Structures are given as structure tokens and as C-alpha cells.
Amino acid sequence: MMPSVTQAVQTCHELLLWLIPQLDKFPRVRRFSGRGIQKKAWRLFLMGERIGTLNEEDA
Numbered sequence: 799m800m801p802s803v804t805q806a807v808q809t810c811h812e813l814l815l816w817l818i819p820q821l822d823k824f825p826r827v828r829r830f831s832g833r834g835i836q837k838k839a840w841r842l843f844l845m846g847e848r849i850g851t852l853n854e855e856d857a
Contacts, residue, residue: 806849 821834 802852806852810845
């Protein structure tokens with residue numbers, strides 16, 4: 799069975815529920831460092847690409 803957009807959004811939500819408490823464990827200076835922001839942006843880009851692919855498959 800093909801994953802749906804709803805499943806992709808749910809998976810992203812679950813990732814954020816896990817990620818936010820993990821970030822709280824880091825000192826504030828490290829939480830918002832450039833490297834961390836770059837990693838987060840890359841992950842968000844990849845999730846966006848996945849959602850776009852799922853939308854194309856549903857069409």
C-alpha cells in the first residue's frame with residue numbers, strides 16, 4: 799500500500815514531537831547554532847520533497 803499525504807504529515811508530526819524535547823536537552827547556545835539550523839532545514843526540505851512525491855503519486 800502506498801503511503802498517503804496524511805501519513806507523511808503524521809510522521810512529520812511524530813518526528814517533531816520527538817525532536818523538540820531532544821533539542822531542550824542542549825544548552826541554549828547550541829540549540830540555535832548555524833549547523834543545527836542547517837540540518838533542520840535539510841530535513842524539512844527532504845520531508846517537503848517526500849510530500850511532493852506522494853502528491854504526484856496520488857494525482
